[in-house]
Amino acid sequence: MHVSPILAAQSTYPFVRLERAKREAVEVGIEIVDFGQGDPREPTDPAIRQALVDGLRERMGYPKAEGLPELRVAIARWLERRYGVRVDPDREVIPTLGSKEAIFSFAQVVLDADGTKDAVVVTEPGYPVQERGALFARAHVWKLPLREERGFLPDLDALDDEAWSRIAIFWVNYPNNPTGAVAPLVFYERLAALAAEHDFLVASDEAYSELWFDEPPSSALQVADRDRVVVFNSLSKRSSMTGYRSGFVAGPAEVISALKEFRPTVGTAPQEFVQRAAIAAWNDEAHVGRAREAYRRKREIVLGAFERRGWRLAEGSRATMYLWLEVPGGESSEACAERLLRHGVVVAPGAYLGEAGEGYVRVALVPTEEECLRAAAILEEVL
Numbered sequence: 001m002h003v004s005p006i007l008a009a010q011s012t013y014p015f016v017r018l019e020r021a022k023r024e025a026v027e028v029g030i031e032i033v034d035f036g037q038g039d040p041r042e043p044t045d046p047a048i049r050q051a052l053v054d055g056l057r058e059r060m061g062y063p064k065a066e067g068l069p070e071l072r073v074a075i076a077r078w079l080e081r082r083y084g085v086r087v088d089p090d091r092e093v094i095p096t097l098g099s100k101e102a103i104f105s106f107a108q109v110v111l112d113a114d115g116t117k118d119a120v121v122v123t124e125p126g127y128p129v130q131e132r133g134a135l136f137a138r139a140h141v142w143k144l145p146l147r148e149e150r151g152f153l154p155d156l157d158a159l160d161d162e163a164w165s166r167i168a169i170f171w172v173n174y175p176n177n178p179t180g181a182v183a184p185l186v187f188y189e190r191l192a193a194l195a196a197e198h199d200f201l202v203a204s205d206e207a208y209s210e211l212w213f214d215e216p217p218s219s220a221l222q223v224a225d226r227d228r229v230v231v232f233n234s235l236s237k238r239s240s241m242t243g244y245r246s247g248f249v250a251g252p253a254e255v256i257s258a259l260k261e262f263r264p265t266v267g268t269a270p271q272e273f274v275q276r277a278a279i280a281a282w283n284d285e286a287h288v289g290r291a292r293e294a295y296r297r298k299r300e301i302v303l304g305a306f307e308r309r310g311w312r313l314a315e316g317s318r319a320t321m322y323l324w325l326e327v328p329g330g331e332s333s334e335a336c337a338e339r340l341l342r343h344g345v346v347v348a349p350g351a352y353l354g355e356a357g358e359g360y361v362r363v364a365l366v367p368t369e370e371e372c373l374r375a376a377a378i379l380e381e382v383l
């Protein structure tokens, strides 16, 4: 059988390796607490679940790619409440199936691999989907490392004019998976100014915008000139709705119009009953505040255990559901994760998320508070 050479060239999605190691641990009788993958296990708010049930009719026809007008309005109102930014719900917003598919296919929609703007910038360590989507669109992918000494922001001075001129999309992700870093508005301002100067799109993946502990992070949409800024957000983390698959893209009318053309062909119009649940979710902040409190408690429990054993949280790791912890003593991140797994605590090796992630592990605060307490007791013994 033949498969796409781009698919064949991809290494195993790193978490598949983690899953395998976990299965082996369970088979030999180890009881595990899983801080590996970022799939929230907080219950979805009952009012959101009810809205989904109420949205189910005897017959549901094909949903339209542009989504329900009520949902686009709910998203636009949320953007205004949250960031003070006004977007046109008809021309500047489109609902998506979570944000992963939209992130993956974005390069296919806006990049001409045979033209002069054939490069996509991503940051690493990071979520691998931006890069994989760009590769399927035949882009050249340039990876900029995120380093602790730079606050986990990419070095925008590392590129020369020739490089800038080739960029079609510059991906950023703040609050950042995996480092937990947050980008200040001045960073987005500088990137948007470079985008205007060199004519590229800033694609800002803001899936973790609502999981913060001190102050609400900024959005790239808040820059003064947002003509080239495209934001991807999702209910997956904000409202613990990973299984629903609901998110949105907000950006310039031209980009949204291209997405409206592309998406019906690909079959990515969101199910109407999910959109009804999404309206309920964007219209309510109380459940989001409760989720933040739950993460805050779990953060204190788990981070406390690591810190008491002399581990260090990376400087600037202050939002998302992740802790980005430095592995002490020069042990590799994979060896460290294997060692913790033998004691029943699953963490993600930083190196799985990119070269610059070596030397760190990522702890996703998704287990229950009770499990976190159990893990903390284990950690205090084995670290």
Ligand SMILES: Cc1ncc(COP(=O)(O)O)c(C=O)c1O
Binding pocket: 038, 097, 098, 099, 100, 101, 103, 127, 173, 177, 205, 207, 233, 234, 235, 236, 242, 246, 247
């Ligand atoms: C950085 C980042 N962006 C986007 C997503 C996509 O999430 P979803 O497709 O559920 O919205 C994830 C999921 O883990 C993520 O970590």
